[in-house]
Amino acid sequence: MHLLIQAIILGVLTGGLYALMTSGLTLTFGTMRIINMAQGVFVVCGAYIAFTMFNYLHIDPFLSILVSTPLLFAVGVTLQTFLLKPIRHDAHRLSLLMTWAMAIGLEGILSLIFGTDFRGITTTYQNSSWTIAGYQFPVVRVLAFGLSVLILVGMYLLLARTKFGRAVRAVSQRESAAKLLGVNTDRTAALAFGIGAATAGAAGAMFGLVSSFDPASHYDLIGRLLAICVLGGLGSNAGAITGAVALALSESLVQAEFSPAWSSVPFYVLLVIVLVARPQGLFGVRTRGAI
Amino acid sequence: MKRWASAHRGLLIGLVVILALALFPFSGVEGWIVNIGIFTLMYAALGSAWNLIGGYTGYVSLGSVAFFGLGAYGLALTFQHVGVGDGLLPFALVPVIGIAVAIISLPLGFVAFRTRGLPFIIVTISLVIILQYLALNLTAVTGGAPGLQVPQAPFQPGTYEQYFYWAMLTVFAVTLLACAYVRGSRLGLMMFAVREDEDKARGLGVATSVPKFAAFAGSAAFSAMAGAVWAYYLSTVYPQFAFDGEFLAMGIILVAYLGGIGTLWGPFIGALILTPAQQYFAYSLGGSQLYLIAYAAVFVVVMLFLPRGVVTTFADRALRRSRRRKQAVEELATAELEPPVEASSHAVAR
Secondary structure, three states: OHHHHHHHHHHHHHHHHHHHHHHHHHHHHHHHOOOOOOHHHHHHHHHHHHHHHHHHHOOOHHHHHHHHHHHHHHHHHHHHHHHHHHHHHHHHHHHHHHHHHHHHHHHHHHHHHHOOOOEOOOOOOOOOEEEEOOEEEEHHHHHHHHHHHHHHHHHHHHHHHOHHHHHHHHHHHOHHHHHHOOOOHHHHHHHHHHHHHHHHHHHHHHHHHHOOEOOOHHHHHHHHHHHHHHHHOOOOHHHHHHHHHHHHHHHHHHHHHOOHHHOOHHHHHHHHHHHHHOOOOOOOOOOOOOO | OHHHHHHOHHHHHHHHHHHHHHHHHHHOOOHHHHHHHHHHHHHHHHHHHHHHHHHHOOOOOOOHHHHHHHHHHHHHHHHHHOOOOOOOHHHHHHHHHHHHHHHHHHHHHHHHOOOOHHHHHHHHHHHHHHHHHHHHHOHHHHOOOOOEEOOOOOOOOOOHHHHHHHHHHHHHHHHHHHHHHHHHOHHHHHHHHHHHHHHHHHHOOOOOHHHHHHHHHHHHHHHHHHHHHHHHHHOEEOHHHHOOOOOHHHHHHHHHHHHOOOOOOHHHHHHHHHHHHHHHHHHHHOOOHHHHHHHHHHHHHHHHHOOOOHHHHHHHHHHHHHHHHHHHHHHHHHHOOOOOOOOOOOOOOO
């Protein structure tokens, strides 16, 4: 029982981080109706930025978020402007391969700079944890969870309360109508893609703290993030959070109770069950031509 | 004879191309060029098989590579447990594996077809990930990460590649023939209807499940056949390459995009351009970082400058030219107050 609750605690803490990574994916899907296959590599970029700043400048990984976030935002806006905007006439079909090209291109650049060895960020508080009522709360994971929640709340406020957020919601409802009402849809799409990449940058710094990574890690990551999206319902924020927690929770439970080798199986089984019973995902909405 | 030839122009062109391809190894080329030929034909077969589901039915699937891997493992496992002799005999197994994988694909298709559009893409990605995961972890069956060994074929060193070249060519030819047949059939019409608007097609009484499952299973069968030949050629199967979601899955789609999605010859032309280039990059840049960057650059160039594919672009250009000629003829005809002359109509790519 003790082991079970401990696994649940770890699962929920990791789930927060996955939720942050997925939120960027949801945002780009909402505004541009595309799957961003490069989200995973953006996370890995964030991890490498944190790694570099920690090893060469001795800056704490949590502080490096202040650098990785704007940097990835700039990368996202640039990539959107030069690679995605030209294909928006047929974004539905072409964006899959285009964002995938971004992913492997960035993977190539990362391995050119950093090599293909596995890296990790080893801080002084790496292995310390707080003990509450006999349960371990690893410092790194608690901080990462807290910060992820904070950024997610910030994202929510940005979407719900600001003019930019209103533009994003308008574009995601109907782009042509938003355009008619004076929304600069190109700028909104570029900013949304940039913000999506920025959240990945922030999540990446924390991802680097909780696990080791190499440039090819993005392949594993994007698979999980996409599965989370489909489980929760593509484009739904609540779905993304639920899916992320479900993934992390099931993984840590199986890891604790059975074996690490089989940790991903229950999540994918869950995915199949949900798709058969409710193809639009847990929080998705059924729309004509979509599902 | 002349009338027969004009009615079966497509078939004749196909025969000539396949025959020319079959004679290619006799032109005295070296083994490594035949090796590139095998991979080109593999991509052409996989791209054409993908076209059935992604191009004709409009369901962009990343699952081709899952069935390719199942075919590869299928061959390796049969070798291990049944014993199928050596030499040319194992090639007889290839169609059997294709049919078996097509049957396996049906329940998987049932889950995947619960979704449409972008979620369908993601579900098929998940399928590849799950199979890769199973191949890694079911060590008792699949041998885990090191994979399975297939006994090497006892062909002579000088002609070793040729047999696999012809086997892969056969798989490609069969795939192409199936595509050509489907395009002209009622089934193909149903597929196109699903691609254009599935709800409307269903509203008009098309049993949309039939073309969807037919395309999915057919695509799975041909992909698996290519995978089986590939496994015998390399004489080893392991998860990273059999279920290669990173390069193979996307490469298949890129080949179809480059050639022209939904066209008969598109995937072949795409493979003809892309695979030698890819092999050249891999050879000259190693399996290294620069290779990744070059590969990404190819993707970007194709998407930016040839988004509709070679075949579609040129077919459109030819169509526009013929229209212009027709218009000029008509203008001339009306000027002379004579009935308009019918200009020759060109076949449209789609």
